[in-house]
Amino acid sequence: MSANLADAGGDWIKPALVGIDGARAPAFPAPVGELLEQVDGDDALARYARGAAAMAACRLAAVEVAPAAAEPPPAAPDDARMIGEGEPLAPALAAIFRGDSERLHHEACQRLAALGRALPAAALASALDAGRQRARLRPALLPVLGERGLWLARLNPDWRYADRGAAGAGENVVGEGAAGEGEPADSAAEVARLWQEGSFEQRLALFARVRAAEPTRAREMLQAQLGELPAKERAAFVAEFDAGLGADDEALLAGLLKDRGREVRRLAASLLARLPQSAHAQRLAAWLAPLVTQERVLLVKRWTLDAPQAADPEWAAAAIDAARPQNDALGERAWWLYQLARQMPLRWWCERTGMDPAALLAWAGKSDWKQALYRGWIERIHRDDGDWVQAMLDAPGRAFGEHHGELLALLPPAQRVRHWPRSFAELCRSGRLDEVLGSCAPGQWLPLDYSRLVGEGLQQAGDTLRQDWSLRQNAQTLLEALHPQALHGWQAPPRAPDDTPALADCLAGLERTAQLRRLLHA
Known part of the structure; x- marks a missing residue:
């Protein structure tokens, strides 16, 4: 939307708030106003409705409807990667991005990236809107917008996140070393330009790539700009220190313990606690150690907690x-104990007591401070704590049941299956659909064997879908999470004459989704 159209917005929107009549008929900018003059027989209300509809459509399409002082934008560049409108994949991609499924959006972007192709023209506007609404889609979306998509994004301020800088900051931007030591000078210049001029999302994505390749360089980049960033952005950048965390990061993180932002302080403290030799980790140990002690009862020593x-x-x-x-x-x-436990890495408890995670969970479960420890430990869990994840998932009575989805997401997909219901019927009865789906982020699929088990059950679940409202609500997402190879020959349950309109829509939607996904992976 141009500045001229934005300025004209108030002239045609405000009259609708006070009423439309012949005396107050708004003037629409050309060429919309000229076209309205050619329509005979409209009263003031009908004329306004036609004009407002045309302006709204122009606004969505980022069309210039008023004379502009600036030169019109150059024509869209050619892009050999772009899916042609005549290719079978084009209508499938357009349909996917017209819908609101985040899983299908991620899957479509990943598939295009694997094929080395870019989105077709008909899908670009919807895809750019999807990226505007969901920031976590952008890393997958930006590489497949292609030249046409980047050109279109520059014409609408709502799509500014997708300008050339985002696509330009790819793997080639970050070299193997500092400029002059294996990294091309133009890559160094592009990193510097994007770091100074890019949007928050672009700079965060760049920082994550630099941090993964060169932790020291990333730390220096952030340290130079920390004072200029709002708290939300500081927290997001500090979270990226999880990759490549080392002793050299201590000085910067220790300074952030005094940051104005609560979340920044919390993240800095959590990271410092993972550096055993840091002053912060030593202080935590000094505060916690006197609370976890051994006592002798008859001939047996046991650990106690206060x-x-x-x-x-x-x-x-x-x-x-x-x-x-x-x-x-x-x-x-208990609050004080929880505050200490949520910072101390879980390995400390094993080292302190000699107990494994399962034994520690059982020990804590018999303590007066169970809730404080369990709450602190679940917040402290990290992807490197695989033994703790398994112990929490296996804890008697599903002690951590409400957290199973996030715990499972920390495990490799193949290790999740043993914690899931072993049949489709059991999955429906257990009420654990959200847990299974929650462990499978957009862009991930259920393992193939489990996908086949679930897919076969869903295909035969006509009666269950008629009776189980929860399954009906989750069936679409479940189908989207199945491995693509499990969809060969898959069909929605047959319809019955007495199906309600809601059930008929559900079954038709499942069939459409299966067909779109098959086209995507054909």
């Missing part, structure tokens, strides 16, 4: 909140 008797004045400098929120379920001392 909570702090009082808040330490130095906790504030370690991003530990001593003040318990009034509505929190934990008591004051």
